[in-house]
Amino acid sequence: MRRRRSFSSSVSSLYSDATLALDFENSFYKKDSFTTANFGLLPSLAVSRAGGGYAEDTSGNLVWFPSNVARVTNRGLLIEEARTNLQTRSQEFDHVSWVKTDVTVTPNNVTAPDGSLTGALATEGSAGTALLFSPTITITSSTQYTESVYVKRGNTDWIRLRMFSNDGVNGVNAWFNLSTGVAGTVTTTGSPTNYAYTITPSANGWYRLTISCILSTSTTANISLACAPANGNATRVAGATYYVWGAQYEQGTSATSYIPTTSASVTRPRDDVWVTNLPAPPECTFLYEYEKPNVVGDNRAVATLWDGTSNNRFRTTEFSTGTIEAAAFVSGIGSITNVAQQGTANRRLAFRGKLNDMRIYLNGIQGGQNTAVGTVPATANTLTIGTNLLEASPGINSYFKKVVMYSRAYSDAELYVLTAGIDTSSFSLDFANGVYKNASGYIRTNGLKASDDFTAAAWAKSGGVVFTADQALAPDGTLTADLYTGANNYAYFNQAFSGGSVSGAPYTASIYVKAGSIAQINIFVGDITSTNGIQSNFFLTGGGSTGNLTTVGTGGNARPSIEALPNGWYRCSLTGSYTGTVVYMTVSNSSAGAGTMYFWRAQLEQGGYPSTAIATPATAPVSVTTYTSTNPADVGNMAFTRASTGYAEDTQGNLIQFATNVPRITNKGVLIEESRTNSIINSTATTGAVAGVVGAGGSLPTRWIIYNPSSLTTTVVGTGSAKGLTYIAVRVSGTWGATAQYNLTFGNTTDVIASNGEVWSQSVYARVSAGSLNNINTVKLELPSYTSGGAYITSLLSSDFKSSLNSASNIIRLTQSGTLTGGVTVARIAPQIQLTGTNGNSIDVTFRIAAPQLELGSFPTSYITTSAAVGTRPADVFYYSGLSLPSSVTFGVSAIYNAVATTNNQLALEYNDGNSNNRISLGLSTSAVGLATSVTGGTISTASTTETAAARTTTILAAKFTPTSVGVVINGGIIGTISPAAGPISPSVLNIGGTTWSSARFVNGYVQKATIYFYAASDNELTHRTRIIAAYNLLLESNSYLLQENNGLTKLEGYFA
Secondary structure, X not given: OEOOOOOOOOOOOOOOOEEEEEEOOOOEEEEOOEEEOOHHHOOOEEEEOOOOEEEEOOOOOEEEEOOOOOOEXXXXXXXXXXXXXXXXXXXXXXXXXXXXXXXXXXXXXXXXXXXXOOEEEEEEOOOOOOEEEOOOXXXXXXXXXXXXXXXXXXXXXXXXXXXXXXXXXXXXXEEEEOOOOEEEEXXXXXXXXXXXXXXXXXXXXXXXXXXXXXXXXOOEEEEEEEEEOOOOOOOOOOOOEEEEEEEEEEEOOOOOOOOOXXXXXXXXXXXXXXXXXXXXXXXXXXXXXEXXXXXXXXXXXXXXXXXXXXXXXXXXXXXXXXXXXXXXXEOOEEEEEEEEOOOOOOEEEEEEEEOOEEEEEEOOEEEEEEOOOOOOOOOOOEEEEOOOOOOOOOOOOEEEEEEEEEOOOOOHHHHHHHHOOOXXXXXXXXXXXXXXXXXXEEEEEEOOOOOOOOOOOOOEEEOOOEEEEEEEOOOOOOOOEEEEEEOOOOOEEEEEOOOOOOOOOOEEEEEEEEEOOOOEEEEEEEOOOOXXXXXXXXXXXXOOEEEEEEEEOOOEEEEEEEEEOHHHEEEEEEEEEOOOOOOEEEEEEOOOOOEEXXXXXXXEEEOEOOOOOOOOOOOOOEEEEEEEEOOHHHOOEEEEEOOOOEEEEOOOOOEEEEOOOOOEEEOOEEEEOOOEEEOOOOOOOOOOOEOEEEOOOEEOOOOOEEEOOOOOEEEEEEEEEEOOEEEEEEEEEEEOXXXXXXXXEOOOOOOEEOOOOOEEEEEEEEEEEEEOOOOEEEEEEEEEEEOOOOOEEEEEEOOOOHHHHHHOOOOEEEEEEEEOOOOOOOOEEOOEEEEEEOOOOEEEEEEEEEEEEEEEOOOOOOOOOOOOOOEEEOOOEEEEEOOOOOOOEEEEEXXXXXXXXXXXXXXXXXXXXXXXXXXXXXXXXXXXXXXXXXXXXXXXXXXXXXEEOOOXXXXXXXXXXXXXXXXXXXXXXXXXXXOOOOOOOOOOEEEEOOOOOOOOOOOOEEEEEEEEEOOOOOHHHHHHOOOEEEOOOOOOOOOOEEEEEOOEEEEEOOOOO
């Protein structure tokens, strides 16, 4: 799987069903089917502002926009009312109109917030009277005004800003710390009212300081600045410096964006932005994300969808009374619903409008519902943002992040998802992208002290063990790995889990180790005497391996694993349990004699799989709470077992080998399969092979045989590797004889015991690497049956692979499955590649052949390596225990099933009580339909879909579960439902791709992503969020994917995927 991400939005929603989507933060704009990254190119867009204006980006930089250009930065779209800066010479602090008492101003001295070299340096003298005093401003008495100025620290922390009447009778003094960005004390003179003051960071160390108040009956006013020695202290600071820029004085309760002036005041007209020619659907949903409006005491329009009159419109308004109102007007008659504004919080507002149902949500809080909407404004087709074109009302004074109009009415649950500001998935395992989440957080503890310092006293040592600190680069690149020197065989060091242990609970010990003169270690988890517990050897060569797994005394549930890392490092882990109250981790040299190794970061944790190692000091263990991680064991009490190595594919078809008890996770997902046995004794394709003509010095791999050579010559050309597999190159050349058939068999006819009626699957990787398939009529897989005495009975033949091999640029897997039909005498089978031709024709072709496999089952599974005997790959068992879910949940899974319509149900996700009596599950039935099951006390209720899944392509499944209802959908189809009597009792185990109570119900494929939502989705959600739609654009919203499937692009639309 390949994922391209273009959105950082935390809203788990998509724009696929949006008529209009304006995502200003991420520069994505959509109208109908048109998309662009440039807002100005959006069709039917209109912008009006008869003057230039500034807007801030997220770093506080000011960006200038000319007239009639929307002010869009990565902070959003700025919409403001008209304002006038009454302060003349707003940047010219050296001008004579700015009175400078004991202050020297050096203009153009520093980069200003807008990036220009126009910031001024103010240097105060030593007279103790320093004051920078603005030109006089004419104001209206008893009216609210706001002054603001950008200031940057020079050599002094505190500065005092004054807003006062020209006669000095009324005023406000406010102190600000330019080092910490903290507003300090405020004092008043006379009788100013409604005063407030703020400090806001801008770019490059600048702050914008503001004071707002009513200066009583005063009609003239001034701004002044002076440094202060401390908060609230009006004494001057001799030699103090600061930088200053952008003074503004405006009528209003708060400061708006900076308006530069020279010799006269300047007005910035209001912003009007609207989009026309929108469809007027019979129902719709609106989403508005914007900052809390920068205004007090006025009603402000959020947005209006209208038809050019006030009679037919959807209107959303911030009211001074503390509510946000959504209203639908039809022929002048309004239907209204509202929600509280939630104080200073930024807004994520959504409402739906439909016949007899209008509902509003704000930041995940449900507002009112109006069920008396007799009709909707069906002619409304123009959306205004942040203003109301019908009125001369002020703008909203806010940055819009998103404006979205959907062509359907969203459910309450969907409105919650849109507005909650979080991904409502509480537990999410995104295997394909390596991101795992537990919204509740999972607490992990490394119970060892001094995890990186083995010289510390916390580590007991025996057998002449000596550690030398910081002798090698650790896996994290730091010089913190310690050198181990052991004087004899089984020289060890150990430490107990601190803080008390739970008897019988699983514990996992892990440590990073690199070979020196010693290349193997032993880890023991159990008691101090090593008489109760588990142990395993770990071999530090050739990619790493484990061996000599032993359970002693009361030990049990032993699972070792080893992970190869760069630069010769390995992480060795051992999971198990024993009956005892103190758990020790003991590490020893398991080779003969003395020697050296390197160790780093040991961990002993309660749990069934090694989580990301936590560094600890010498004094105490450390606990961390993890919400999101790239390690699935960090977000829950994970357990995984598969007592052998195993292969899995990535999205490019490369095969990757995974160590014992390590989940097979690639960018295709996590591969979960049932247990299978490869009955071909030597599948490695190289053992016993000798280059040359077979029969004349060359030889095929051991046990491989040519039947029916048909006068052709077989030559072993050599070996190599492709897609993670080792292949043998075999040349077949010459002239076809009378039989005109050639068979390369992967074993003797006596190797594989079989019976009539059994279903077998054969597979092999192959490619034509030289020559051609000319004069070869067919290339097939053949599975002949033999009697116990070796007499041929009949054969199963696959389809012809000639065309596939002709077009293959790398090795491909050829597969065959079928039922043996030779009768009761069938006793043996022998897998083969069969070539056919025509007598007298010449051929010359070289095949690369790798990984032949023969397994009992109706479909082939992943490759299982064998050498001197058959090989079994045990089942993948993957689960989380101790997980508490609410009674109403939604499961979502995207998976690639390697086969469907198999003999057993194929579970993708199950939540159970450890057995089959109480559970909810999601997967496929034996007929490949979607299946959601709820079981309470053994009573089974099952809902199923009518649509079916296909093999080897992405399937999206989702199901909602409540105690009395179950609904399931597959790929956006028709929802299947059932009503159980009650929900399951006390489940706590979440199984991935199978279940712990059955050895047969595996997904047998790749689980790309599994997600649990802590609510029951609506039917509309289930349908819309599981659709698979074509997507050739590069837009990929939160929680969606771009898959490479069959050389085409597929987009998984839903957040349930």
